[in-house]
Amino acid sequence: MAKEASNGSQTPASKPPPTPSPLRNSKFFQANMRILITGGAGFIGSHLVDKLMQNEKNEVIVADNYFTGSKDNLQKWIGHPRFELIRHDVTEPLLIEVDRIYHLACPASPIFYKYNPVKTIKTNVIGTLNMLGLAKRVGARILLTSTSEVYGDPLEHPQKEEYWGNVNPIGVRSCYDEGKRVAETLMFDYHRQHGIEIRIARIFNTYGPRMNIDDGRVVSNFIAQALRDEALTVQAPGTQTRSFCYVSDMVDGLVRLMEGEHTGPINIGNPGEFTMMELAETVKELINPSVPINVVENTPDDPRQRKPDITKAKELLGWEPKVKLRDGLPLMEEDFRLRLGVQKK
Ligand SMILES: NC(=O)c1ccc[n+]([C@@H]2O[C@H](COP(=O)([O-])OP(=O)(O)OC[C@H]3O[C@@H](n4cnc5c(N)ncnc54)[C@H](O)[C@@H]3O)[C@@H](O)[C@H]2O)c1
Ligand SMILES: O=c1ccn([C@@H]2O[C@H](COP(=O)(O)OP(=O)(O)O[C@H]3OC[C@@H](O)[C@H](O)[C@H]3O)[C@@H](O)[C@H]2O)c(=O)[nH]1
Numbered sequence: 001m002a003k004e005a006s007n008g009s010q011t012p013a014s015k016p017p018p019t020p021s022p023l024r025n026s027k028f029f030q031a032n033m034r035i036l037i038t039g040g041a042g043f044i045g046s047h048l049v050d051k052l053m054q055n056e057k058n059e060v061i062v063a064d065n066y067f068t069g070s071k072d073n074l075q076k077w078i079g080h081p082r083f084e085l086i087r088h089d090v091t092e093p094l095l096i097e098v099d100r101i102y103h104l105a106c107p108a109s110p111i112f113y114k115y116n117p118v119k120t121i122k123t124n125v126i127g128t129l130n131m132l133g134l135a136k137r138v139g140a141r142i143l144l145t146s147t148s149e150v151y152g153d154p155l156e157h158p159q160k161e162e163y164w165g166n167v168n169p170i171g172v173r174s175c176y177d178e179g180k181r182v183a184e185t186l187m188f189d190y191h192r193q194h195g196i197e198i199r200i201a202r203i204f205n206t207y208g209p210r211m212n213i214d215d216g217r218v219v220s221n222f223i224a225q226a227l228r229d230e231a232l233t234v235q236a237p238g239t240q241t242r243s244f245c246y247v248s249d250m251v252d253g254l255v256r257l258m259e260g261e262h263t264g265p266i267n268i269g270n271p272g273e274f275t276m277m278e279l280a281e282t283v284k285e286l287i288n289p290s291v292p293i294n295v296v297e298n299t300p301d302d303p304r305q306r307k308p309d310i311t312k313a314k315e316l317l318g319w320e321p322k323v324k325l326r327d328g329l330p331l332m333e334e335d336f337r338l339r340l341g342v343q344k345k
Helices: 043-053 071-077 117-138 174-194 218-227 247-259 276-287 311-317 325-340
Strands: 033-038 058-064 083-087 100-103 141-147 198-203 232-235 241-243 266-268 273-275 293-296
Touching: 033 043, 033 117, 043 058, 043 071, 043 247, 071 083, 100 117, 100 247, 117 141, 117 174, 141 174, 141 247, 174 198, 198 247, 218 232, 218 276, 218 325, 232 276, 241 276, 247 266, 247 311, 266 311, 273 276, 276 293, 276 325
Parallel strands: 033 058, 033 100, 058 083, 100 141, 141 198, 198 266, 232 293
Antiparallel strands: 241 273
C-alpha cells in the first residue's frame, strides 16, 4: 500500500489568490488581522484562541456548535472587544469577513467521532467545503487541522508526509480518517483550481489541560482514572505506540504553519514514541502508584504504531516540540485535579 507521493503537494497555485474583501481597502480599514477559528471552543482551538489573543492586532472569531467543545474553555475572552463567539455548525455556510481561517471543527476523540459517523463525515466534507467557499469569497488564507490518522495503520515508520497511508475505507474509523483525507483533497483542489491560499497540518496525538475529562482519549482517560483511584484501562495488546505532543507546542506549530510560506501537508507532533503500557506505567508512577493497570478489549482498526517524521516542520517552519511527556503530564494533572476537585495527597 505504501507509495511514493508525487510532488503535487507543493505545486504552485495555477491562479493568483482571490482578492481580499473590499473592506480591507475601504477608508475604514483597520490594521487588525481578523481570524476565524472553527472548533475554537474545543481543546486545541481554545489554546489557539489564547495564543492569538495575545497579539493586540488580532481579532478572533470562534464558530463552534459545542458538540465536544464548551464556552467554559473561552470564559476569559467572552466580552472582550477583540473576541466574538458564534454558535454555528460548519455543515452550514458562514458569511463573515475574515483574513485567516483556522479550520479545526470536528470531533477528535474516537468515541465522539464514532458516535454519529454520518455527522462526522459531513463535518469533514461539507464543513471543509463551506470554509473553503468562505476563504474563496473573502480571499482568506485557510489552515486545515488534518491528522496522523490519514496514515491509517501505517506500514512505514516513522511517518513522512510523502507516505500515502494504509486506511480502511469502510471501517468504523473511516468517517474520521477518510473524512480528513477528503478534506485534504478539497483543500488542494481549491488551491489549484481557485488559487486559495491553503495550509495543511497533520496533527499527531496532542494532550494538555482542558481536554474533556471523559473524552475517551488515552491520556485524559489515564489521568482521570489515576485521580479517581480507578484501574488504568490499557486496550489490548498495550504494545501499540503513539507519540504525544503537548498543546502549547502544537499551537506554536499551527501558527508558524499559517504564517509561513508552505502549504504542507506538514506533520506537527512530538516524535517521542511510547507503547500504551509505557504510558500507563508513567502515569501510575507520576500520579498514583497504587492504581492497578488492567488490559481491556480494544476497538477495531486501532493503528499499531504512530510516530511523526518532523524533518519538514524543522526545516520549513523552524519548529520542534519543547515539552517532554514527563513534563507535560504534571501540567495536565494539575488542571484535572482542579476540575475533579481532587487534592494532592
Ligand atoms: N487532539 C489531537 O490529538 C488531534 C490529533 C489530530 C488532529 N486533531 C484535529 O484538531 C482539531 C481539534 O481537535 P481537538 O482535540 O481540539 O478536539 P475537540 O473535540 O476538543 O474540538 C473540536 C471542536 O470542534 C467543534 N465541532 C465539532 N463538530 C462541529 C461542527 N459540525 N460545527 C462546528 N463546530 C464543531 C466541537 O464542539 C469542538 O469545540 C480537530 O480537527 C481534530 O481532528 C486533533
Ligand atoms: O483508555 C484507553 C483509551 C485508549 N487506549 C489506546 O490508546 C491509543 C490511543 O488512543 P486515543 O483514543 O487516545 O487516540 P488515537 O490515537 O486512536 O486517535 C487519535 O488520533 C489522532 C487524532 O486525530 C485524534 O485525536 C484521535 O483520533 C490507542 O491504541 C487505544 O487503543 C487505551 O489503551 N486505553
